[in-house]
Amino acid sequence: MNVIDVRDLTKRFGDKTVVDHVTMTVAEGEIVGFLGPNGSGKTTTIRIMCGLLTPDEGEGTVLGFDIRTDSLKIKREVGYMTQRFSFYEDLTIEENLEFVARLYELKPVATYVADTLDDLGLTSRKDQLAGTLSGGWKQRLALAACIMHKPKLLLLDEPTAGVDPKARREFWDEIHRLAHGGLTVLVSTHYMDEAERCHRISYISYGKMLATGTVEEVVKNAGLTTFVLQGPNLDRAAAALKDKPGVEQVAPFGATLHVVGSDKTALQAALKDVETEFEGVTVRPGETSLEDVFIQFMSGSKDNMG
Template structure:
């Protein structure tokens, strides 16, 4: 297979569940060796999209290729080359760590199974728990086990569905280190997440809301394409300030971050002009700052909710 070809290449892919469009004509490319972040609110179709990629669901329209194999007709080949980690822990609670890995290795017909399982246990630091039932592990270790289970057969692509949900910050950091190490070996990863800091760790991100792909690209591309300018006001009464800023022309959205209020608008001149009267208020310190992914995503959501076309 051509090494420069994208690992995922889908065109106009759709899924409809009983009349409701869950994924709407989605087109996307993921390059080899990159970490691609998939963001969007709950129910936006992230999981459905991942399930279509690994052949758990058949697309109702559109199609594409995953690792060079056709999504509709070569599901078997795709399955043996990807590692899919479902949103919820989906290994067997009543099997031990070693037994779970052993089972998965057999299912994937991994050669030198015992050796591979032993090595994986060692690499993932699972040795102290090898004989423990998976159901008794803590959240972080369960997630590590799940990741180990989808690495046994040396997949070329990882599809990870909210892998760090409900995992403590330390375990999350460890997890990302593992992912970086894997992509350094040439494995690609598609990761869905709700965490903005994780989105910023990805090479590229896509934002999906209610089935529609609203934007995709590197963080810088996504931010610059949004055309948003951001001011931050810091002080103690930002709630009151936010209320007063409602409906002021040029202000598209305000987002509180602790004692900071981020104020965004697409027309930077208009935004600055509208904010000038408020800047005389001595309770707040004002500062122009770079727009982050979070502001972009919230503004995209708002635009889509207002019936905008969510143009990329």
């Protein structure tokens, strides 16, 4: 069963088309990463899906409810975690969760709050003011508030921005635990390692959906070739490569240089010239990364807000 099944979603603000005929499906229990540059339409698409915005065009269902006519029913069944921490900083963790429980008319409030505190490992900190929490603990509080009413779908909008790597990993372990229990998750992120932890990914750029599939499928379908250069004078080699035919990306990685292009023959010719020109520089085949693919998508996309 598809928990999200939307077609040709379009949303305009004035003369700007922020979401441009976006089609997406997400199956029950699936974790789908939603990726794209800032201003690409991710947040607007998520808000349409959770019933906060009505599309100008397009149709579809979320949890079996029509996105146009059943927005209130969708809101009751969805947990939505926004980019910014949006709780009362002068209330404790427990008091914030009590407030959320009352909003959802959960009864008995004390039982729901206690169970949620225990489930997310927050019981020992329940009396701590939300404003004094670190980024990782604020994130955990936000997740607790999102899942307290037992939603069937979790929409997460860049949930780990500003959180340290350990807290991010713990957060993702929690997301996978919830998904194993049947919860469906759509998460927008800028982090490549997070994208690789998703079952599938969808890439949107300036309102248009450019790619969808597993990480392996998206990388393969991009049709890019990557080579790795090692040796002395790599800064000069990089400068020499920048304007050569077939070279589309040149990026330093530690003591190596990654060179990427979609025309393998032209790329190899350019690299042969550099090998000849710079003594000691060696070229070997590399593995195209998700980041390489996304940089390629971004460089080929036109900003719709210009």
